[in-house]
Amino acid sequence: MSLWTAADASAATGGRAQGDWAATGVSIDTRTLRPGDLFVALTDIRDGHDFVAQALEKGASAAMVSRIPDDVPHNAPLLIVPEVLPALEKLGRAGRARMHGKVIAITGSVGKTSTKDMARAALTGQGRIHAAEASYNNHWGVPLTLARMPRDTDFAVIEIGMNRPGEIAPLSRMARAHVAMITTVAAAHLEAFGAIEGIAQEKGAIFEGLTAVGTAIIPEDLPVTQILRDCADAAGAIVMGFGRDGMARLIQVSSEGDSLKCRAKIAGEVIEFTLLTTGAHFALNAVGVLAALAAAGADLREAARRIGDWLPPKGRGAVEQLGDIRLIDDAFNANPTSLSAGLAMLAGLQGGRRVAILGDMLELGPDEVELHRAVADDPAMGSVDLVHAAGALMRNLYDALPTGKRGIWAGNAAELAARAAELVAPGDIVLVKGSKSSKVSAVVDALRQSGQMPAPQDEG
Structure with missing residues (x-):
């Protein structure tokens, strides 16, 4: 069953359709495009027009473009619009309206x-x-x-x-x-x-x-x-x-x-x-x-x-057994509220030593130093045995902790990931958390590799 016909899509966007095509889906990425998708040539880091030929080769029913790329035949199935993002917005509004x-x-x-x-x-x-x-x-x-x-x-x-x-x-x-x-x-x-x-x-x-x-x-x-x-x-x-x-x-x-x-x-x-x-x-x-x-x-x-x-998706609080340790993978994002929730989750799990591996919380504005330092006073921190930290901002938390809770501090997550074998021991319960841009997920990857465990499928 088609999602958009050429006539429907052109009416919704005000664009001009070439060919009598029908799309069963909509894609903005040739890596995940499925045969039958309408490929939308958005411009972000890369210009989507550079991938139109590839999208059509992979089976796209048509492509939404603002110009016909040089490597695309002039009679290719297309939806030609003045600007691609506004046209996608119009297509979305039409999808909602019907x-x-x-x-x-x-x-x-x-x-x-x-x-x-x-x-x-x-x-x-x-x-x-x-x-x-x-x-x-x-x-x-x-x-x-x-x-x-x-x-x-x-x-x-x-x-x-x-x-x-x-x-x-x-x-x-x-x-x-x-x-x-x-x-x-x-x-x-x-x-x-x-x-x-x-x-x-x-x-x-x-x-x-x-x-x-x-x-x-x-x-x-x-x-x-x-x-x-x-x-x-x-x-x-x-x-x-x-x-x-x-x-x-x-x-x-x-x-x-x-x-x-x-x-x-x-x-x-x-x-x-x-x-x-x-x-x-x-x-x-x-x-x-x-x-x-x-x-x-x-x-x-x-x-x-x-x-x-329902299960928490990868990187957002999912708990998994990783060899001899239990891992809370919460490395997708972080702010003071979500970090407090993650620490409470760590504190609530029964078992061995509780270890927190933390990366910087970003985009917190002028109070970012104090917001990091204040994590040391979180009620759940009393149940945490050891804290490893990565990043200049997390250094403020690290320095505010009692000496006995301080593990390893590194300038960035890659340096911490390189020392994965030193971070945990058999029987540990481990929380990994930080803003996505802190790249603390590299520590999760290193722990999985050292434990020879496959990453779970992303349910996001």
Whole structure:
């Protein structure tokens, strides 16, 4: 079944179609392109027009271009548009307009992708589900996700992110969600916003795109909860708070091996569910997810049962046995809130010595030194036996620790990875965490190599 015909795509974008083609998917990357995809020649680090010939050779049904590359025949199947990114945005809006199911949009400083994946798992069996791949949440990721959406989708889960002010509102208006959820607001991207209140205002902009009588799912008990509530009220949304208080609240959570048994009350209904993780912060987000799905018309009890199928994706808190050690791979991103959650997860695991391997937290603005140093006072740090650190910013935490907790400090993650054999011992429980750009994932790779264990498949 085709996703876009030449006529549909040209009508949606205002472009000119060459040939009578039909696309079964949409791709921006020849490495992952599937036969039948419409290849979109976006310009980022590389100009996508340089890969049009390769895309057509690999079986693309057509390519969306603003010019015909020299190595592409003039009669090739194409969609010729004035500019490629605006045309992709138009294609995304058209994909959203023709879909008559329910849309859930998710943003937040921490946990967007894992929460989106949790929602997708919880919706299993309740119709045709469409969700963003990986962390496709930016100015091209959102329209791409919408352009890929089949017209008979029953539930769509759209992840929306930002790096600077003014990014969320236009993406939210593109998604036109029935329900919008904010996971939390934390000190991330402070360089661009100056204060957490500015981050809250930007996150709250997700409610601007809600459909008429939409629902806003907001975290309770944050210092900036009222800002989020004000944003939701300004959008005319129905507001449902979630957390340990609110209309959707976590009543009880207990650890059983590598899973959590949870009980929650959502809109007056008591439900129980299991999560295959030991991270208590995931339990709070699960309550928000279930509230969002119920507001979108999904069966709450079925969603609570299916949410137990979700697993944290690679790099986002997944726990794995790596030879003689247990590894919490949380190396995809970091800010003070998510690092605190990771340390709490490490502290909650029973077993041998607890080791934290930490890379710099980036984009924290003028308070970055103090924010790193303050991690030494985190309550969970009392249960951590040893800390290895990489990067100039993490040196501030390292120096603030008691001498007995200090392991190895290195100038960068590559230097730390080169000493992987010195970082852990048999029986250790190990957390690896840092901002993606700190490249602390190199330590995870080195630990896997030394343990001769394959990397798990990325579920993002």
